[in-house]
Amino acid sequence: MRRDPMISRFAAGQLSPARRASDLERLRDRRYDVLIIGGGVTGVGAALDAAARGLSVALVEARDLASGTSSRSSKLIHGGLRYLEQLEFGLVHEALRERGLLATRLAPHLVRPLPILVPLTASPGPLGSAERAWHRTYYGAGVALYDAFAGVVGRSVGRGMPMHRHLSKTMARRLFPSLREDVLAGAIRYYDGQVDDARYVTTMARTAASLGAAIVPSVRVVDLVRDAREVTGVRARDEETGQEFEIAARTVVAATGVWSDDISALLGDVRPGLRVRASKGVHLVVPRSAISGDAGLILRTATSVLFVLPWGGHWIIGTTDTDWQLDRAHPAASARDIAYLLNQVNHWLDRPLSTSDIEGVYAGLRPLLSGEDEQTSKLSREHAVVEPMLGLMLVAGGKYTTYRVMAADVIDRAARRLGPDVPQSHTDQLPLLGADGYGPLWNRRADVARRHGLSVGAVEHLLERYGSLSLELLALIDADPALGQPVHGAPEYLAAEIAYAASHEGALHLEDVLTRRTRISIETTHRGVDSSAHTARLMGTVLGWDDEVRDREVQHYLARVAAERESQRMPDDLTADAARLGAPEVRGGLRDWSGSSRGARRTEPDWSESVPGA
Numbered sequence: 001m002r003r004d005p006m007i008s009r010f011a012a013g014q015l016s017p018a019r020r021a022s023d024l025e026r027l028r029d030r031r032y033d034v035l036i037i038g039g040g041v042t043g044v045g046a047a048l049d050a051a052a053r054g055l056s057v058a059l060v061e062a063r064d065l066a067s068g069t070s071s072r073s074s075k076l077i078h079g080g081l082r083y084l085e086q087l088e089f090g091l092v093h094e095a096l097r098e099r100g101l102l103a104t105r106l107a108p109h110l111v112r113p114l115p116i117l118v119p120l121t122a123s124p125g126p127l128g129s130a131e132r133a134w135h136r137t138y139y140g141a142g143v144a145l146y147d148a149f150a151g152v153v154g155r156s157v158g159r160g161m162p163m164h165r166h167l168s169k170t171m172a173r174r175l176f177p178s179l180r181e182d183v184l185a186g187a188i189r190y191y192d193g194q195v196d197d198a199r200y201v202t203t204m205a206r207t208a209a210s211l212g213a214a215i216v217p218s219v220r221v222v223d224l225v226r227d228a229r230e231v232t233g234v235r236a237r238d239e240e241t242g243q244e245f246e247i248a249a250r251t252v253v254a255a256t257g258v259w260s261d262d263i264s265a266l267l268g269d270v271r272p273g274l275r276v277r278a279s280k281g282v283h284l285v286v287p288r289s290a291i292s293g294d295a296g297l298i299l300r301t302a303t304s305v306l307f308v309l310p311w312g313g314h315w316i317i318g319t320t321d322t323d324w325q326l327d328r329a330h331p332a333a334s335a336r337d338i339a340y341l342l343n344q345v346n347h348w349l350d351r352p353l354s355t356s357d358i359e360g361v362y363a364g365l366r367p368l369l370s371g372e373d374e375q376t377s378k379l380s381r382e383h384a385v386v387e388p389m390l391g392l393m394l395v396a397g398g399k400y401t402t403y404r405v406m407a408a409d410v411i412d413r414a415a416r417r418l419g420p421d422v423p424q425s426h427t428d429q430l431p432l433l434g435a436d437g438y439g440p441l442w443n444r445r446a447d448v449a450r451r452h453g454l455s456v457g458a459v460e461h462l463l464e465r466y467g468s469l470s471l472e473l474l475a476l477i478d479a480d481p482a483l484g485q486p487v488h489g490a491p492e493y494l495a496a497e498i499a500y501a502a503s504h505e506g507a508l509h510l511e512d513v514l515t516r517r518t519r520i521s522i523e524t525t526h527r528g529v530d531s532s533a534h535t536a537r538l539m540g541t542v543l544g545w546d547d548e549v550r551d552r553e554v555q556h557y558l559a560r561v562a563a564e565r566e567s568q569r570m571p572d573d574l575t576a577d578a579a580r581l582g583a584p585e586v587r588g589g590l591r592d593w594s595g596s597s598r599g600a601r602r603t604e605p606d607w608s609e610s611v612p613g614a
Helices: 017-029 041-052 089-106 128-157 169-175 197-210 257-265 335-346 400-418 438-443 445-452 456-479 495-504 510-517 529-543 547-567 573-580
Strands: 031-037 057-061 112-121 165-167 184-194 214-217 219-227 230-238 244-254 276-287 296-300 305-311 314-318 360-369 383-389 392-397 490-494
Touching (some): 031 041, 041 197, 041 400, 057 197, 089 400, 165 169, 169 184, 197 214, 257 392, 383 400, 456 490, 495 510, 510 547
Parallel strands (some): 031 057, 112 296
Antiparallel strands (some): 165 184, 276 314, 296 305, 305 314
């Protein structure tokens, strides 16, 4: 379905309840050129790529857009400075090109430069001076090479980031006063991009929808449909009603991340051609007041690196990198994970952090292309596209930053089946919704604030999250001034953002809004509990919830938070996983559709999104 030229891109990209209902009917009634399984950054990127080429496209997601690690990354758009040490020059070059595109052309409203310090260690003793000189030379050469790569790609797409700079100990502590004076010899400052990963995926999904793609969350694939040895579609279930139906497609693309092996299992004795392992990454969120600094940090650990990154009024600290073989839908952070992160970061801070400083914790899984015995921290972040059976493509691996390359690769593969007339990918020229007009709006933000009766800070907040789509939220506030008030318990967010998530961004449940459309679940010490009733009322007005549904949504969310808190007190992965599974799924969890008790854990695969390593 192509967009009616009489309808604006904003309107055509609206993921409203009515749009979901009409798209569900389209799924049943037509045959698509490309059907994508998985609503993470790679799956949604593939939907956008295919729709931009003029193909008929549908995407289904078992839960919510970006509900896997595409909402649980380190929030960086980066070239992978540490991959230079592993001599993965091609991966770094590719990622830096994508970083430049995102920051300058495709999503300047969502990707912005972030200064990051590489601290240099103070070494005591007679050999200290030589060691300090070696560290500065070694890390300086690495950062210089990183900038050189960025400069090469910047000739065609724009750098998007400033150059690096060497800092003395005094200058480093002026920029980051919380660094311990006794362990610091100086620093090197470089830049990478920062992004709200879930918001990016949602915006890209709306951009794909604006080009005619059917984007339908809460639809779970339960089987493949085959004609002899060719995949011709899938059997799916609407998780909101329990109804099952078939979706016909000329090509099926599985962008399912850590669930890739489950798709492969449906092929019987056919070898899939790739294998994926899950690596768990845990992040902590602490208030900005807990650490004094105006830049991020990248710190070397025994097994990987640790980031300490400013995030609005907060800091993000992460990540771990450990093998995970338990529940993939809800990877759990244990007390051991939290203690590890605190121990690592406290080595560098003049005021140690404790568990009492933690506002939020989140964990995600990276899908790593796997051999047999590698440690997860050593596995490559490169991606692969395979066609294990006619009509079925699998794409896995990769990094969040290079999602667009992964998406173009898999749609190129699909295009070979669809005929010679399919155009080449041109998503490198296609700004996401909200990018057009963002610059002029930002320059006029004070005037915009006056005209709509908001503070300049509130308008800046909207522009940095929605770009020129902020005009739609401002229209909601003009129509109902109550929507210009803060969300209860979360003063950083406006009530309009909650209503907008339900009316324009495909949010169907309370947790969709509190954990992904906003970050209230990790940015408040109450983890969104104090905001849940107000948020449910705002969503319910849009989605037509009665008192019973509102109460059920709130109770489910409270159970989810309680289970997560309990898991974070458990000593190891096994006990943390068991505690996290104490909360039932909101999607389908209250329907008894297998003869089991209401809210019981499902045992079938959760083929959600592609979850590239961040």
